[in-house]
Amino acid sequence: MIILYSLLGLLTGAFLNLAADELPQRHSLGSPRCPYCGQNYLPSEWIAVFSFLLLRGRCQHCRAPLSLRRPLLELGTVLAFAFLWQRHGPTPLLLLFTFYICILFLVLVIDLEHRLIxxxxxxxxxxxxxxxxxxxxxxxxxxxxxxxxxxxxxxxxxxxxxxxxxxxxxxxxxxxxxxxxxxxxxxxxxxxxxxxxxxxxxxxxxxxxxxxxxxxxxxxxxxxxxxxxxxxxxxxxxxxxxx
Ligand SMILES: [Zn+2]
Incomplete structure (x- = not known):
């Protein structure tokens, strides 16, 4: 179960990356895309950790390097999910703390990159x-x-x-x-x-x-x-x- 929850953390981390890319531009959340060439990322590029492992962390369209923030945020989210599962197990508290930590991670990334909350x-x-x-x-x-x-x-x-x-x-x-x-x-x-x-x-x-x-x-x-x-x-x- 902890592995499943950590995998959910990986997907959530990819989603937080998308939100951190799009929300400061006042865009609604669409498909993840390259900030350099604007092309939508291929599904194989959606999870930055895999993109770094398998595709050398580059956009498959323009070869621009992916921001290091993407895999770091995903790994951070995975660790947070694993920690919270270990600590709280399947309880309402787990969902609540998971939500809070996701919000804090998203605020942190956007504030560091744009000085905006x-x-x-x-x-x-x-x-x-x-x-x-x-x-x-x-x-x-x-x-x-x-x-x-x-x-x-x-x-x-x-x-x-x-x-x-x-x-x-x-x-x-x-x-x-x-x-x-x-x-x-x-x-x-x-x-x-x-x-x-x-x-x-x-x-x-x-x-x-x-x-x-x-x-x-x-x-x-x-x-x-x-x-x-x-x-x-x-x-x-x-x-x-x-x-
Ligand atoms: Zn690109």
Whole structure:
């Protein structure tokens, strides 16, 4: 069963690649196609892992190399699916966490490539996290987490005018709904510390000026993944320090 679920992860990874290609261009999801020549990929090219293994990772029409993101995203999705099956087995929690991790992967890839967090991705995710909170982490914890996530990043956005897009605020609200209170604190701390440390390094190395944009999105995704999977353990460990 775990192998079947991992295979489903491979197909889902290929689908996430398609979504990451098409959604930022405001295209609806059609057939996967080459970003260079625009030709539809042949079915043998749809799964990038196989394309790299069998077709040397090149478009069969124009020979342009496939983006390395395609096989990496597929492998990441396979690993995530295998891990979640191992951990949750066939339960509603498995489906919910699988959905959350797919959303976070998609947000990560699109944000890294386009510096965008698309409403078409994050708004349905927020809606489903609202309903999913009945399964995990419970409606009250989810509401508290969502409000804390939203409010923290809303305040950061206000403090640095134009320093952060509304996308980060919506992403923080989604992660809060999905992980709940108190796990959201773990996600926010990781995002803010990692984002701040990276910004500091960039400013000190003079790659960027003091007022330039800090892209919190990818750090929020990392924080969200850690909080979703290990949040309760990290919170319990922290509380034990004081007993
Ligand atoms: Zn091509």
């Amino acid at each position: 698309l409403n078409v991705v994050i708004l349905p995710a927020i809606l489903i996290a609202g309903v999913g909170s009945l399964i995990f982490p419970g409606p009250l914890r989810a509401l508290a987490g969502g409000l804390i996530g939203f409010a923290s990043f809303y305040l950061i956005a206000l403090a640095r005018k134009g320093g952060m897009g509304g996308g980060d605020v919506k992403l923080a609200a989604f992660i809060g709904l999905a992980t709940g209170f108190p796990s959201i604190i773990v996600a926010l701390l990781i995002a803010i510390l990692a984002g701040g440390a990276t910004a500091l390094v960039l400013v000190l190395s003079r790659v960027k000026g003091l007022k330039s944009y800090i892209p919190y999105g990818p750090f929020l995704v990392v924080g969200g993944l850690v909080a979703l999977i290990y949040g309760p353990q990290i919170v319990a460990w922290y509380l034990r320090l004081y007993h």
